[in-house]
Amino acid sequence: MPPMGDTILVSEAFVEANGDRLRAAAPDLGILAIDPTDETGPDADVIADATIAFLSNDVWPDGAAGFFRALTRASELAWLHVMFAGVDHRVFQQLMRRGVSLTTSQGASAPAIAETVVLYLTALSRGLPEHIRRQPSGPWEWHRWRPLAGRRVAVVGYGPVGRRIEQALRWLGMDVTCVRRAVRGDETCPVRTLDELPAVCAESDVVVLALPLTDDTAGILSRPIIEALAADCLVVNVGRGALVDQPALTEALRDGRLAGAGLDVFETEPLDPEDPLWVLPNVIITPHNAGASTDAPERVTDLFFENLRRWLAGDELLNRATPAAAD
Numbered sequence: 001m002p003p004m005g006d007t008i009l010v011s012e013a014f015v016e017a018n019g020d021r022l023r024a025a026a027p028d029l030g031i032l033a034i035d036p037t038d039e040t041g042p043d044a045d046v047i048a049d050a051t052i053a054f055l056s057n058d059v060w061p062d063g064a065a066g067f068f069r070a071l072t073r074a075s076e077l078a079w080l081h082v083m084f085a086g087v088d089h090r091v092f093q094q095l096m097r098r099g100v101s102l103t104t105s106q107g108a109s110a111p112a113i114a115e116t117v118v119l120y121l122t123a124l125s126r127g128l129p130e131h132i133r134r135q136p137s138g139p140w141e142w143h144r145w146r147p148l149a150g151r152r153v154a155v156v157g158y159g160p161v162g163r164r165i166e167q168a169l170r171w172l173g174m175d176v177t178c179v180r181r182a183v184r185g186d187e188t189c190p191v192r193t194l195d196e197l198p199a200v201c202a203e204s205d206v207v208v209l210a211l212p213l214t215d216d217t218a219g220i221l222s223r224p225i226i227e228a229l230a231a232d233c234l235v236v237n238v239g240r241g242a243l244v245d246q247p248a249l250t251e252a253l254r255d256g257r258l259a260g261a262g263l264d265v266f267e268t269e270p271l272d273p274e275d276p277l278w279v280l281p282n283v284i285i286t287p288h289n290a291g292a293s294t295d296a297p298e299r300v301t302d303l304f305f306e307n308l309r310r311w312l313a314g315d316e317l318l319n320r321a322t323p324a325a326a327d
Contacts, residue, residue: 109291120262
């Protein structure tokens, strides 16, 4: 059962937008609203009262550091819900080791991320980046393009995001295989396991990474796998940058050994303005916002309130995180 006399740690902006809903959902809940951009922050003894916390969309990115500091000082914290799907950040790992129950917003951004993957693939298959670069000078250079229908896709990671990507790509007529840790029987496409990844990638026309970052998925798209990809292969990463050997991928794209890539995440973010990926004509770069649709915050908030209802009722929470496993 949840502890009695809960106090929630949230941002002032969240309370301003959702205070009435919060008070209606939990009339007895104490509310500790902070300005996470305030470098001084609240007193440690005040933060210590917080038993639950919600890291909402308005906190990211400017208030993230301040909110993380508050979380680490919340000695009585028992449950944290976060706007993210991934929990590889060291603060989250530290909190879980402390025994804090951590729930994520996994799936809230799945529709938007799937649309982004479709955007990458349709744009790259039609040479759209090159068309846009030529547009100011006005050349009329007609060419044929290869359709996506019938291409073999490996969707690596089969959580809510991977499943939504698989559905979108199957709708486009693509031949999708999902790659996950183990076959579970809930897949709607052929499934291979992670230990088969090198063989699956070598057989694929498109590789889409939608994995969490864990100790055993870091660098999973390794140099040997990248070097074995077909020259007309497209690579998409909407998981985490560290899933990929970024120098090896950059070299393959630069040298024309890969057809192109759509990249939303990178080893170091923001991506260095001098990074060679920026100028490669066969690369589409987005600033880790594949899931940042206008309705994403509402989805995250709805998921938090459902978990708050469950917490107060003593029911099982949705999207409870453990030391992350590759799905």
